[in-house]
Amino acid sequence: MIEAGTRTSEILRRAGKRTAVLQAFSALLLVILIYLYMDMSERQAALQDGIRENAMWAVFQLDREAHDLETDTRLVLAAAGEPGQDTLKALSQRFDILYSRADLLGQGRFQDFFTQSGDIGQISTNVRLIVRSLDPVFTGLAKASEARNRLRAASEQVESLHRESNRLLLTANTVVSDNRAAARAELIRLQNMSGVYVLLLTLSVGFLIFTLRRQLKAVREAGLGFETMANDLADAYHAADAGNRAKSQFMATMGHEIRTPLNAILGTAELLQLSDIPENVRDGVQTIRSSGEALLDVLNEILDYSKIEYGKLEIEVRPVNLADLSKTVMDIMGSRARERGNQLVLDMPQQLERPWIKSDPTRLRQIILNLMSNAAKFTSNGTVTLRLRELSGPNGMCILRIEVEDTGIGIDAAGREKLFKPFSQVDASISRRFGGTGLGLTISKEIAERLGGEMGVESEPGKGSIFWLQMRVEPTEAPEIVAPNVRPTGLASLAPLKVLLVEDNKINQQIAIRFLDRLGQKADIACNGVEAIDAAAGQRYDVILMDMQMPVMDGIQAARAIRGAVGPNQATPIIAMTANASDEDREACREAGMNGFESKPITLARLHAVLSGSQQPPSSVIATLTATPDMPTVAAASGVDPARKAELIDALGPEIFDELVASFFNDAEALVADYAAAIAAEDETAADKALHTLKGAAANVGFKSVAETAQALRNAPLKHDNPQRLATLVAGCNTREAA
8 A cells, every 4th residue: 555655646746747837838828818818908999999980970060060050141141131130149059059069179089089180180270260260250140230241241251161161071081981991901900810819729728638638647547546545544534524524515505405395395285285185184284384394494593504604694783672572572482382381471671771772683583582492392381481681781881681491301511511512402312302403502602692792501400491691782762763644543442352363374463463462452363263263162252353264264164163153252243354355255254143344454443443343242343344446457566555554663663564574575475486386287276365365464564566466366367477477566565665
């Protein structure tokens, strides 16, 4: 093996010398190519210079104006009597135009042309001198008492001017023609030179190919020697390379590659759930979808980690309302905590001293959600507490401390040392029992450091854990919101009601919950008709707000089941809140036993009216609504409706509104894809469901043009270009909103 290594080293030394020669030759060839390129570029620029053409056009205009002035002067002198004021004024204006044409020849790049072209320069000078000598004659001509005499005295100069301008035109034409001939000759010369250059380059490339082939042969011999050595050292190499792999690039590439088919799987599973399939098959589809969503979460963590390693994680600092941020996290985590029987607790002061701070709301929320998700994952039938505290540091520094405390399994000292490290789990069995990549805490720690903070943990086995984030913050004022004066005011306070909100769309859920919270109401959420029936069977509600089109079971079926069952909500007012607004839909809701019908987007005032009516006997709770007029086939892309935006910002806050808009565009992209897939499969039911969901979400956020177009497409025949038109409209709205 030593002899093989020596022979390989000798081959590589010879190859190195050849490589040095090739590098020197390549550098020389590169210098020659750069010189040739610069030379040809300069010559081409010279050939493309159009100053002579522009000068020729200016001379032609001057000659035409001189001819017109001479003609008009002769006509005035040939006429009987003194010329009229209008005639003299027109003649004076004609001279003004001529004067400007002559003055143009002595300005800008034209001056070089007339100076460097021999006789042209002299003739152009004569023309300008004659024009200046005629200036006193035509200036104020309309007001002169003896205009005819002044014109008669200047007639010879006018004729001389025309002769000189005509002479200038002929001379300039000759010069331009000569220049064109010279340019053609130069172009032919450049073509010949190009042929020589191409020949030289061909010979150079041929020599380079020949030399590289020899070099390749030598390298192949060296490679065979290295292959022999590599086979002997394979075991040692794999052991040494295991900890040194470029995992970040691999993770990023594979994450993006897997996301594409995974999105198709999730979309297909959702379409299957919306179709009429047997219940045993539906359970399997739900398993596919939930597993796919879990895999998507894993991919998102991997991609976030890859962004951090490559330094592409962006931080956007803007005003953040801590109270709203905390409540949003609690709302998001509610369902996940309930799945494991956990109780969520928000522990924060009644009145924060610094309610608004400067930070990145998206990344700060990501940290808290990661911590809350971990706490809920490792806690069963316990309590998860989100705690906010404002501390004072040295020199009046403002410090925010966020803690997430759980009553879960806890972590021992050895396990705490493994935390915040990529792909690390406290116990090898953790990933099998609870799932996850072990990246969540790593990502959170990196983001915390980017925000100028630090993270830590306090934990004991069997006593739960406290993960904390402490960071220096800068207080700020609440951002001003400029909006039309359309907010509902003077709404009477409502008695607390038990409300059941039946809605499958996350955006619509969040808007409705925020509106209800603004009106002093709390609500339970059901994501489909089956969940609504189960909730209605368990406790009594004062009012049920029911969406019509939902997966698993729609609102019509759910309302009939609630009315037909002997339970606490058999007579509870059920109000339809839906994007459907036709007379048939309204009638279907009434036949199902619903007491009212409200179309989306629901406003704060209309929701107040619905809840006010729900305190009366059910028979009186009949919401009236004017039928929606026929909508145009295509609406123009527009931004958020200002009135709707003002109402949502007032109820939700600017940060939540921005998140709703971003979430809407993400959902809209998926819905347009579902619509396109339905059209490709000629599935009218699936297409209508996708458009219905898109219309409701768009109307709720305030994108009227998208809602109108979605409704119009629901009533239009299926066409293969409809998805593209809808996608273009959504993209246009996104662009206008981002501007």
